[in-house]
Amino acid sequence: MASLRDRLWATLFASPYLAHLILLTAWPVLALAYLSFTDYDTVSDPEWVGLDNYTRLLGDEAFWSSLGNTGVFALLYVPAQTVLALVLAVALNQKIRFIPLLRGAYFVPVVSSWVVIAYVADSVFNPRTGSANTVLGWFGIDPQAWLNSPALVIPTLAAVAVWKGVGYMMVLFLAALQAIPQERYEAAMVDGGNAWHRFRHITVPGVSGTTFLVLVLSTITTLQAFEQVYVMTDGGPSGASELTVLYMYRQGFQFFQLGYAAAIAWVLFAIILLFTLVQLWLQRRWVHYA
Amino acid sequence: MRARTPAALIALLAMAACGSGPAAESDGRTTITLGYYAEAGGPADGTMRKLVADFMKANPTVNVKIESAAYDEFYTRLRTQLAGRKAPDVWLSDGALVQEYAGRKSLRDLNDLAKSLNADDYYGIDLIRKSDPQGRLFGFPQGAQTAVLFYNRTMFKQAGLAEPTGEWTYDDLMAAAKKLTKDTNGDGKPDVYGFRSYSKSFTESWWPLVKAFGGDILDDGGKVAVDSQPARDGLNWMLKAMHEEKVSPDVVTTDALGGSQTLFPSGVVAMQLGIYARIQTAAQGDIDFGVAPMPKGPGGKRGEIANINSWVINSASADPQAKAAWKWIEFFSGEGPQTAWTQIGEAVPINKKVAASPAFLEPGKPPAGRQVFLDALAVADDLGLNPVWSEYTGALAKPITSALSKEVPVDAALKTAQADAQAAIDRFTPGG
CATH class of the missing domain: 3.40.190.10 (Periplasmic binding protein-like II)
Incomplete structure (x- = not known):
């Protein structure tokens, strides 16, 4: 049993973290919860409005539309990024020349700012001058408006987001791949397993813990996506890429409705929590920790 | 309290x-x-x-x-x-x-x-x-800041056109724009346009056009009044310029070419509606340009705003x-x-x-x-200002841009614009 003196010392050592948690996380979260029940324009004092903000959310078509846009973005981004990161990790887990260079090349977009990425993406997806339409032209396909097309803007944003983020997830998979005992592959080869069998029955289960992590992180990333759309489309064309966090930002910081924005933040938090819990529950069926 | x-x-x-x-x-x-x-x-x-x-x-x-x-x-x-x-x-x-x-x-x-x-x-x-x-x-x-018609004098001279005057109507503008639009590389699509009609900066785009055609954004009582025949006429004129006559870059092309404010200084368009501050950006393009009163709409209005x-x-x-x-x-x-x-x-x-x-x-x-x-300043109207200006004009701009992109019909867009913008105004309660 720890003495009182030990406990005091322990509390003292933990106090910087506790102060950070209380002042910069717990308190703002509680303040946000309070604000979500108020009409707060950031200029005047907040006014208690009960459940008005949440009731308004139910009938706010633009909010549901932003949630739909975010859902489509997640459905395209999460599987594409996860599969591509795994495939790249397997490809770059070989003992061939220039491997560090190649791994570095895939990681460069991860550390680049969204402003830089937006410029590079424009050189590919600009409807007039971009290389994507040049390539389509070789196959006789009409040029597309990409980020200016309501139908294509979310898939295009998802493709760019995958390109930017895949390097990071690839590194996670690389670490997991290197932790798989080599003996398993050797045993499979002795039993006549081909490359596909080894990938399907050893690699995929072997990295399933990391796959779970990548899925959770990617889902949260998409539900919180802001900077990319703010820089690349500002929610356009005509709101087709208005994701929920951008919508929340607009309400809070452009339209003086911080109380309403706080309600959106809480609903988004509930959605993220729900998705994470579902993924946690599902992982028991397919994740192998060994 | x-x-x-x-x-x-x-x-x-x-x-x-x-x-x-x-x-x-x-x-x-x-x-x-x-x-x-x-x-x-x-x-x-x-x-x-x-x-x-x-x-x-x-x-x-x-x-x-x-x-x-x-x-x-x-x-x-x-x-x-x-x-x-x-x-x-x-x-x-x-x-x-x-x-x-x-x-x-x-x-x-x-x-x-x-x-x-x-x-x-x-x-x-x-x-x-x-x-x-x-x-x-x-x-x-x-x-x-008030908008007028900016025009590229060199391009007018090259096309053999007289420069715009205070008597110009939007019909005159369309006729001149046709002569100024060119396909310089022979790919069947214009590269140089007569007039930049769409801009995200709507006070230099659909807003004055709606007013010039006899419509308004807010009525005298502060209610949204954009769902009207004159407003439809103004937007239809823009659609005609962009999609039928093709004398204006459409919404996608305007953005693809670098955004509405780069087109005039770079000589991609010969005319634009622009506020006074656009003189600075036009000057960066090293072009010889002039300014003229806004063209008149069918009823003789110019739609000046400040x-x-x-x-x-x-x-x-x-x-x-x-x-x-x-x-x-x-x-x-x-x-x-x-x-x-x-x-x-x-x-x-x-x-x-x-x-x-x-x-x-x-x-x-x-x-x-x-x-x-x-x-223009002497007769200009205000911008329909109120405490939710950013929000209600955002609610107007979204469907109107959709209509100008031909994603939704003008009628439906103006109905949505009217309802959403009015809802934003009605939602506001004075604080303090």
């Missing part, structure tokens, strides 16, 4: 750590903070700092502390400062936003203070009063600070400072004497004939 809240308390505590309270000088001087948005180190920033130094020299009892930032950053910071009761005593407000802050009781009514000046000597005061339901004066003009950027005084500032802030406004509105400000070419001077002087009318660089800006 509303209780002070945790969030406001946090903001107050944070702000308390960052600065001192209202100045209480023992030496008889009054310190005020002055906020404005400008690109750091740019001509506007440099001129403003010089004028502040001149002001302090002329008014030794007033000490001015400057708080400046780029536009977006300035407003983000301003809102936090207002929450913490630490906003500047006087700041430069985008004219479109004056009512957003006035409606939230952050601004002082300048009616009494402004009695020291003769209102007839300045442009824009009537428009600022008009935007307030009770005719109060929540800002004093700092610089005016945005009056204004000095505003914080309602929370104490009387000595407010009086010192007003001294600054008086100083800035004077002939000397207005002439200095005119020389950076950013806005039409609000001092009528300076506006009528060679400093504004004949600055020795294009465009000639700047009188058209003054003529």
Whole structure:
């Protein structure tokens, strides 16, 4: 049993973290919860409005539309990024020349700012001058408006987001791949397993813990996506890429409705929590920790 | 009575750590903070700092502390400062936003203070009063923006066309635009267009067109009135220019070519509707250009509108600070400072004497004939200002842009625009 003196010392050592948690996380979260029940324009004092903000959310078509846009973005981004990161990790887990260079090349977009990425993406997806339409032209396909097309803007944003983020997830998979005992592959080869069998029955289960992590992180990333759309489309064309966090930002910081924005933040938090819990529950069926 | 809240308390505590309270000088001087948005180190920033130094020299009892930032950053910071009761005593407000802050009781009514000046000597005061339901004066003009027709003189000469005149109608504009549109690389698509009709900056695009065709955005009672036949006619004229006659880049092409503000300076379009500040961007393109009155719509209206950027005084500032802030406004509105400000070419001077002087009318660089800006300003309407301007104009712009992109029919877009914009206005309840 720890003495009182030990406990005091322990509390003292933990106090910087506790102060950070209380002042910069717990308190703002509680303040946000309070604000979500108020009409707060950031200029005047907040006014208690009960459940008005949440009731308004139910009938706010633009909010549901932003949630739909975010859902489509997640459905395209999460599987594409996860599969591509795994495939790249397997490809770059070989003992061939220039491997560090190649791994570095895939990681460069991860550390680049969204402003830089937006410029590079424009050189590919600009409807007039971009290389994507040049390539389509070789196959006789009409040029597309990409980020200016309501139908294509979310898939295009998802493709760019995958390109930017895949390097990071690839590194996670690389670490997991290197932790798989080599003996398993050797045993499979002795039993006549081909490359596909080894990938399907050893690699995929072997990295399933990391796959779970990548899925959770990617889902949260998409539900919180802001900077990319703010820089690349500002929610356009005509709101087709208005994701929920951008919508929340607009309400809070452009339209003086911080109380309403706080309600959106809480609903988004509930959605993220729900998705994470579902993924946690599902992982028991397919994740192998060994 | 509303209780002070945790969030406001946090903001107050944070702000308390960052600065001192209202100045209480023992030496008889009054310190005020002055906020404005400008690109750091740019001509506007440099001129403003010089004028502040001149002001302090002329008014030794007033000490001015400057708080400046780029536009977006300035407003983000301003809102936090207002929450913490630490906003500047006087700041430069985008004219479109004056009512957003006035409606939230952050601004002082300048009616009494402004009695020291003769209102007839300045442009824009009537428009600022008009935007307030009770005719109060929540800002004093700092610089005016109004749209006119910009045209590329070289392109007109090459096409053998006479330059636009005050008698031009939108039919004349369409006819000239057809002759100015060219496919220079022979790929079957135009590369040079007669007229830039769409812009995200809608006060230089569909807004004046709707008005020129006889429609309006808000009626005299402040209700949204955009779902009307004249508004449909205005938007249909733009659709015809972009998609039928193809004399205007469509919405996608406008963005793809770098955005609406790059097309005229780079010679991709021969004409555009542009506010006074577009002279600066046009000059960067090294083109020979002129300005003409806005074309007339079918009923003879031109749809002139103006945005009056204004000095505003914080309602929370104490009387000595407010009086010192007003001294600054008086100083800035004077002939000397207005002439200095005119020389950076950013806005039409609000001092009528300076506006009528060679400093504004004949600055020795294009465009000639700047009188058209003054003529437009004299008859211009306001921008349908109210406390939810950003929100309701956003609600208008979204469906209207969809219609101009041919994603939804004009009729349906204007119905949605009307309903959503009115809902934003109806939702607002005055705070404070």
